[in-house]
Amino acid sequence: MSPFKKPSLTAKEKLRPISGFPELLPEERRVEVDWIDQIRTIFESYGFTSIEPRIVEPIDVLLKQGDTDKEIYTLGRLLDTPNSDKEPTFGLHYDLTIPMARYVAANMGKLDFPFKRYQIQKAWRGERPQDGRFREFMQCDIDVVDTREVPLHFDVEIPAIMNQALASINAGPVFTKINNRKILEGYYSGLDMGNTSEAIRLIDKVDKIGFDGVADLLKAELELNNKTIDKIFQLTQIHGSGQQVVDQIQNLGVHSELLDQGLTELTFVMQELEHIDKQAFAVDLSIARGLAYYTGTVYETRFAEYPAYPSICGGGRYDNLVGDFVSKRLPGIGISIGLSRIFTKLLKEKRINTDKKSPTEILVIHSRGAPYRLVNKTAQTLRQRGFNVEQYHEDRKLNAQLKYAEGKGIPWIWFPPVNVDGEHQVKNSVSREQQPADPATWMPGKGK
Incomplete structure (x- = not known):
C-alpha cells in the first residue's frame, strides 16, 4: 500500500493544464513534426547521425557541470518512503549535451571519430515557468566530438547549420x-583575478539581474573591488565586427597569452561567417554561456524582432566535457536549437499556419448503398499510390460525412460508385468542382 495519501482532486482539477508542461493541439503538433523533419534533413545533409540517449542519468553525471542542482527533476517511486533521508540516485536530463557526452564516452570504442551527432529530444528543467521557459521542452542539438583537436572550421560550420535550420522553418530573422x-x-x-570560471558564471546573469545585480554578486562572492568590476563591465559592453572588437579590447590595456589566442580564434570565425551571412552574426563580449564546460567559441541566438525574448539557440566549444568521463581528452563543439521556445513564440505571434488539422489528403465517402468492400478497396488503391487516405466507416448521411471532411480540412472528397461497374467521382473541397476519376490513375488537378 502506498505511504502517500492520495490527493482529492475535483474532475476540473484533473483536467487542468500543468504549468510548464505544454500540450499541443493536433494541428499544432503537425507543424512541430514538420519542423522536426525539416531540421533533421538539414542536419543529415551535413553528415550528422541521429542518437537518442536515455532520458535518465545518475545524479552525479547531471551535477558534473554548471549551476543546475536546483533545476533537476529526480526519479523516485510512489511506493518509496517519503521521509527517507536517502539521496536520489537518478534524475531526468536538463539538457541534451551532458547525456550526449556520457553516451559518447560509454560507446567510444564503437563510434567513428570525428563523431558528428544530432539529437532531437525532450528535456526537463525545474525552473519557474514563464514566457519562453518551460519545465518540459524539445531541443534539437548537433555536436562534433573528436579524439584529436576539433578544427576551428567547425566553429564556423556549426552556427551556419543552425542558421540554415532556422531558415527552413521560417523562424527568422x-x-x-x-x-x-x-x-x-x-x-x-x-x-589578476583568481576564480575566472566563477566570474564568467556570474557575468552570464546580466540579462536576468542586470549590471547592478551582477556587481553585487561579484563583490559578495569573489570579493572584487569597484575598479576591477568596472574593467569587467567595459569588456562586456564591447560588440561589433571582428577587427573592430579586437581594437577595442586592446585599447583596454589588459594583456595575456590566452586573451590573444581567443582574439585570433574569434577573428577567424567572424571573417568566415561574414562570407555566409554578414547580417546574421556579430561579436558580443557579454555572451558568456554560464555552463562551466565551455572553453572556446560560444554562441547565443535571439529573434531579431523580439529581442527581449529569451535566447532560442546556444552552444559552443568544450575541451573536457566528454573526456572527463574517461580521463581522456575528447574536445568538441555543438549548438542547441530550442524548438519549444521558438514554436510557442511564433504560435503566439500568429506566424504559424495551423489550418490543417489532419495529414489526410483524401476522404473516401461511404456512399449510400455502396458495398463496404468496394469503399475499402478504393481507399487502399489510393493509399498504395502514395496518398494519405481516410475511409469513412459509417453509412451516414452525406452532409455528416462532408462536415467531417470540412472540420479536418481534407482537400479532396472521393465518391465510390454503388457497384463495381459504376463511375467514381472526386470533389475539390475548396473549388467545389466535382468530376469523374479513376482511383488507379487520378492525380490532383489533372482529372482522370
Missing part, C-alpha cells in the same frame, strides 16, 4: 551573438 571564452578568461587573468 534571427541574430547570433558570438564570443570566445578564452577572451573572457584571458582578460580576467590579466586583471
Whole structure:
C-alpha cells in the first residue's frame, strides 16, 4: 500500500493544464513534426547521425557541470518512503549535451571519430515557468566530438547549420551573438583575478539581474573591488565586427597569452561567417554561456524582432566535457536549437499556419448503398499510390460525412460508385468542382 495519501482532486482539477508542461493541439503538433523533419534533413545533409540517449542519468553525471542542482527533476517511486533521508540516485536530463557526452564516452570504442551527432529530444528543467521557459521542452542539438583537436572550421560550420535550420522553418530573422571564452578568461587573468570560471558564471546573469545585480554578486562572492568590476563591465559592453572588437579590447590595456589566442580564434570565425551571412552574426563580449564546460567559441541566438525574448539557440566549444568521463581528452563543439521556445513564440505571434488539422489528403465517402468492400478497396488503391487516405466507416448521411471532411480540412472528397461497374467521382473541397476519376490513375488537378 502506498505511504502517500492520495490527493482529492475535483474532475476540473484533473483536467487542468500543468504549468510548464505544454500540450499541443493536433494541428499544432503537425507543424512541430514538420519542423522536426525539416531540421533533421538539414542536419543529415551535413553528415550528422541521429542518437537518442536515455532520458535518465545518475545524479552525479547531471551535477558534473554548471549551476543546475536546483533545476533537476529526480526519479523516485510512489511506493518509496517519503521521509527517507536517502539521496536520489537518478534524475531526468536538463539538457541534451551532458547525456550526449556520457553516451559518447560509454560507446567510444564503437563510434567513428570525428563523431558528428544530432539529437532531437525532450528535456526537463525545474525552473519557474514563464514566457519562453518551460519545465518540459524539445531541443534539437548537433555536436562534433573528436579524439584529436576539433578544427576551428567547425566553429564556423556549426552556427551556419543552425542558421540554415532556422531558415527552413521560417523562424527568422534571427541574430547570433558570438564570443570566445578564452577572451573572457584571458582578460580576467590579466586583471589578476583568481576564480575566472566563477566570474564568467556570474557575468552570464546580466540579462536576468542586470549590471547592478551582477556587481553585487561579484563583490559578495569573489570579493572584487569597484575598479576591477568596472574593467569587467567595459569588456562586456564591447560588440561589433571582428577587427573592430579586437581594437577595442586592446585599447583596454589588459594583456595575456590566452586573451590573444581567443582574439585570433574569434577573428577567424567572424571573417568566415561574414562570407555566409554578414547580417546574421556579430561579436558580443557579454555572451558568456554560464555552463562551466565551455572553453572556446560560444554562441547565443535571439529573434531579431523580439529581442527581449529569451535566447532560442546556444552552444559552443568544450575541451573536457566528454573526456572527463574517461580521463581522456575528447574536445568538441555543438549548438542547441530550442524548438519549444521558438514554436510557442511564433504560435503566439500568429506566424504559424495551423489550418490543417489532419495529414489526410483524401476522404473516401461511404456512399449510400455502396458495398463496404468496394469503399475499402478504393481507399487502399489510393493509399498504395502514395496518398494519405481516410475511409469513412459509417453509412451516414452525406452532409455528416462532408462536415467531417470540412472540420479536418481534407482537400479532396472521393465518391465510390454503388457497384463495381459504376463511375467514381472526386470533389475539390475548396473549388467545389466535382468530376469523374479513376482511383488507379487520378492525380490532383489533372482529372482522370
